[in-house]
Amino acid sequence: MSEKNDETEIWERARADSGEAFADLFRRHRDAVFRRASALVDRAHDAEDATAVAFFELWRKRKSVLLVDGTVLPWLLVTVGNTARNQRRGGVRYRRLLAALPRSEARDAEHEAVTSMETEILGIRLREALSGLDPKDAALLTLTALDGLTVADAAPLVGLKAGAARTRLMRARRRLQQDLGPKPSHVTWFLSEGERA
Incomplete structure (x- = not known):
């Protein structure tokens, strides 16, 4: 069985609520997803959070996510990219909020x-x-x-x-x-x- 068919079969089991199959997909793709997130955010823990959100969304939307060329990786990379960019925008707003707090000279x-x-x-x-x-x-x-x-x-x-x-x-x-x-x-x-x- 080829690697592509292997992931297709694993994805079908994950879509049928197999936690074991989903864990296998996580092990296969977590490093690539984390690298993508790391390229878009400043801190490692933000990249970890974005990675976790991407996999959570994959699980949550598993009934509707379609494979691209026999893999879920493209979907994960797009999702983690969107999540990381949202985190970055949220961080900018949070820093703006902190900067708006009243400050005294001394x-x-x-x-x-x-x-x-x-x-x-x-x-x-x-x-x-x-x-x-x-x-x-x-x-x-x-x-x-x-x-x-x-x-x-x-x-x-x-x-x-x-x-x-x-x-x-x-x-x-x-x-x-x-x-x-x-x-x-x-x-x-x-x-x-x-x-x-």
Whole structure:
């Protein structure tokens, strides 16, 4: 049996929910997928995350993914490329968010400690507020604000039409604003990201 036919047979078993067959595909392709991710992101752990997401998506979409020339590798390389680019855009937005935090000219240890605690508390409050939302609404907020997707691009990823996603996103932002109380500028930025249609 040729290598190509061998992978075709393995993929058919993986599509039929064989974890063992899927693990075999992972072993075959993880290094190539990781190398592709590493070329697109700055840190090794980001490449590891992108690789994990690509294989997770392959498993999740296994019923619809088709082989190219008898292998899933091309599909994995495209997926890890998209994931890594989204991670990179999200990282840029995250750094922009951090840069937007209020800063004083003279920083002493006490001010640093207070700022650090305030940021940590805000993060906890934001996580709690997000966890109170419907999972689709929280995913929409994250995909538009941090991953940089438009509402139209994010909508099908959470199983919604663009119009419904816009409405849900607007309501989710209002709910977060109520839950978080007075809005510091960095929370306002998070809630206003993703306005693009």
